[in-house]
Amino acid sequence: MIIWKDLLKPISVFVGVDSTIRDLVQQFSVHHGEIAFVTDQELIVGYYTKELLLQQLAQSLNMEQLITYRNDILKVPQSSPIEFYHNASLIIGVNEKEEIVGYTSIEEARHTINELRLKDINLLLHGAGVGIVRTNVDYQIEFMNETAENILGISCTFLMHRNYKILLTNDKDIEKVMEGESIFSVNSSINFKQISGNFYPLKENGQITGLVHVFFAKEVFEEAVRELDFVRNLNSDLKAVYASSQEQILVIDNRGTIIRVAGSFLQNLWKVDSAEEVIGKNIAEFITRKVFQPNVFELCQKQKKKVTAIQESDGGDRFWSVATPVYYEGKLEKVVVLSRDITPRSPSLKADSLDEADLSLHNRFEITDKDKRLIYRSKKMEQLVKEIRRVAQFQSTVLLKGESGVGKEVFAQQIHAASPRRKQPFVRINCGAIPDSLIESELFGYEQGSFTGADKKGKAGLFEAANNGTLFLDEIGELPLNMQVKLLRVLQEKEITRIGGVRPIPVNVRIITATNRDLREMVMQGTFREDLYYRLYVIPFRIPALRDRKEDILPLSIYFLEEFTEKYQIRKSFTPEAIEVLETYSWPGNVRELQNIVERLILLTEGEWIQREHVLNYLYGELEVKNRPLFVLELMPLKDAVEEVEAQLIEKGMREYPTADHLSKVLGVSPATLSRRIKKLKLERRVNPHV
Ligand SMILES: Nc1ncnc2c1ncn2[C@@H]1O[C@H](COP(=O)(O)OP(=O)(O)OP(=O)(O)O)[C@@H](O)[C@H]1O
Incomplete structure (x- = not known):
């Protein structure tokens, strides 16, 4: 001014x-x-x-x-x-x-x-970055700016008053301009230069006095079009990315007004049908109406940093939300909130009528993890649960396949709990953890005095204990061949005979088996009976590995976090970056590994936040962590501690390795030493508490 x-x-x-x-x-x-x-x-x-x-x-x-x-x-x-x-x-x-x-x-x-104004206009015209040429009605050049001179490569003094129409070769007829028409996107050439631009008529008091040609060098123009295309493509790519995102992306301005919603719209958070219904509203409104809590925007604004929180809607749905502040010139401009629904799709397969009193009737054989919930969000698991719920109603034999730690036992329990047998016993036996010599008596029981060391009065086996209920044979692939024959007979005849007994006892048991081995391959190698295989392979289900259902990692992590923070009375949360690491890890040990890692992270990290580095250390291991896979939680006599570690190692090995030969190699001791240690530590009893 x-x-x-x-x-x-x-x-x-x-x-x-x-x-x-x-x-x-x-x-x-x-x-x-x-x-x-x-x-x-x-x-x-x-x-x-x-x-x-x-x-x-x-x-x-x-x-x-x-x-x-x-x-x-x-x-x-x-x-x-x-x-x-x-x-x-x-x-x-x-x-x-x-x-x-x-x-x-x-x-x-x-x-x-x-x-001054003229100087301004000249500066504008010459510095405009576009070529400008004006002619009179006879197409004689009367003005051209510096950019036009530069693009055309001819000086203004040479071109002045020459006939522009004759000098230019155009791909469109520009004569219409003198009739008052504007012509756009005209490709022209002059002096071997390719240019692209628009022609406009010039009017004074309603009379046409000439034309003005506004143009770019063609390569600049094409570059601009390419850039425009790139931006257009980027925009549509981004839209596609947002649309396919599992997260809801919310942009809130600095006063709390919701200005954009992208990604998956979380209807059960907002309690409305579409994103349009929340855009333009203030987030505080939803908090006042108790639609959900807490207000992550407010937390982010107060703390002036990225915050994570679990938001809960009034219907009990849960959302993991990360709010990130966006600053411009030192002032909070926006808050971007990424939210994911972590409400377990189905709290449990258990029927409502199942209560603790019913289960406690079956003291020895009751489901020990009564409150164990099945947590998942993935479509794969949702589908599986649907099928399992249907099958649970029938008597059919179910085979659960899947890697170690995927949750086969949890599923077996849930099938039982959702079945008409739910008030009857659920009995589990780990076929891989019981020595061959004991497995028969364990399954079928024995009559009094039938073998040395046996209980004087005789004892019922697990089949009898599970009568009218469910018998879960875990790690069925580890069942010795001779026991496979006997199992097959029971399945066919629906009766057992105790060791040393003569009287067949009818049993009504639903069988659920589980394995992480390829039974078909074992049949081909002759280590698993084909007839038993077909008997068990009636309704097979494969529980997917955790790495194949990444959507379950966040809800499971939060579930375990809450479980352990309550158990140990510790306040801890994951940072979003820590969750990212958990989600990208391959989880060879599946849910069990995740559960263990979360417990370790809670107990062994300092501060309120479990950070990305902590998780990286525990998963991929810094040398220090790698070398110390054991953690001491409380003091105890050294001898007891050594024995406990030894027992746990052997116990774990017995579950994971089929033969003593194999296990002794892994533990680095001879088979004889291993067998001595098993006896000394009375591990047969620890592996199977019912012996
Ligand atoms: N979907 C789930 N929700 C909650 N907890 C789960 C889930 N899946 C597995 N777990 C937990 O992970 C641990 C391992 O599960 P489980 O013992 O059922 O696995 P598995 O497949 O039977 O393993 P293995 O083959 O080694 O016996 C258990 O503590 C179980 O409670």
Whole structure:
């Protein structure tokens, strides 16, 4: 903006109000100014110009006559913007103290302003980055800017007044421009230069006076189009990414107004059908109406950093939300919130009527993890649960396949709990953990005095214990061949005979088996009976590995976190980056490994936050962590501790390795030592508490 100060000139000539023409001539000859200011007792009362002097002298050459000055003067603050007044020809500028700092004539001011505007337009035209050529109605070039000269590579002096239409070769007829039409996207060439641009008619008082051609060098234009295409593609890619995102992406402005919702819209968080219904609303409104809690926007605004929180809707649905503040020039501009639904799809397969009293009737054989919940969000698991729920109603034999730790036992329990047998016993036996010599008596029981060391009174086996209920044979692939024959017979005849007994006992047991081995392959190798295989392979289910259902990792992690923080009375949370690491790990040990890692992270990390680095260390292991896979949680006598570690190692090995030979190799001891240690530590009993 131009102000008066920019135009003011210093005042150099002052004359008194009673000065004569002679005085004026003397003053002008000394000071060379164009204007003399007339003062009366130090106040400016008017002005006198050389022009007035000549006019007065033309009327009378009397040098002693008094001057007739003019007084159409206006006083303005020097910092005020320029305005033009009708009643004044001269402007005097004053500063804040009302002191006169300079003057200008209105005419001069108009002239200067016009010059400045013209300079601006020229700068604009020349610096516009586009070529501009103007012609008259005969196509003669009358103006071209510097960019046009540069693009065409010909100087303005050479082109001026030449016929532009003849010089240019256009792919469209530009004659219509002179009829008032604008023509767009015209490809032209001149002097071997390819250009692209638009032609517009120029009008003055409704009359066409020529045309203006606005253009780019073609390669620049094409580059711009490519960039535009790139941005357009990027935009549609981003939209696709947002749309396929499992997360809800929320953008909130600094006052809490929701300005954008992308990704998966979480209907059960907002309790409305579509994103349009929340856009434009303030997030606080939903908190006041208790639609969900807490307000992550507010937390983020207060803490001035990224926050994570579990938001809970009034219907009990749960959402893992990460709110990130976005700053612009030091001020909070927006908050972006990523949210994921972590509500388990189905809390449990257990029937509501199943209560603890029913289960406790079956003391020894009850489901030990009564409250164990099945946590999942993935579609794969949802489908599996649906099928399992249907099958649970029937008596059919179910085979659960899947890697170690995927949750086969949890599923077996859930099938039982959802079946009509739910009030009857659920009995589990790990076929891989019981020595071959004991497995028969374990399964079928024995009569009194049937073998040395046996209970005097005889004992019922697990089949009898599971009568009318469910028998879960875990790690069925580890069942010795001779036991496979016997199992097959029981399945066919639905009766067992205790060891040393003669009387067949009818049993009504639903069989669920599980394995992490390839039974088919074992059949081919002759280590698993084909007839038993077909007997068990009635309804097979494969429980997917955790790495194949990554959507379950977050809800499972939060579930275990809450379980352990409650158990150990510790306050801890995951940072979003920590969750990212958990989600990208391959989990060879599946859910069991995740459960163990979460427990370790809770107990062994310092501070309230479980950070990315902690998880990386525990999963991929820094040397220190790798070398210390055992963790001491409480003090105990050294001898007991060593024995406990030894027992746990062997116990774990017995579950994972089919033969003593194999296990002894893994543990780095001879088979004889292993067998001695098993006896000494009474591990047969520990592996199977029912012995
Ligand atoms: N979906 C799930 N929700 C909650 N906990 C689970 C889930 N899946 C597995 N777990 C937990 O993970 C641990 C391992 O599960 P489980 O023992 O059922 O696996 P598995 O497949 O039978 O393993 P293995 O083949 O080694 O016997 C258990 O503590 C179980 O409670």
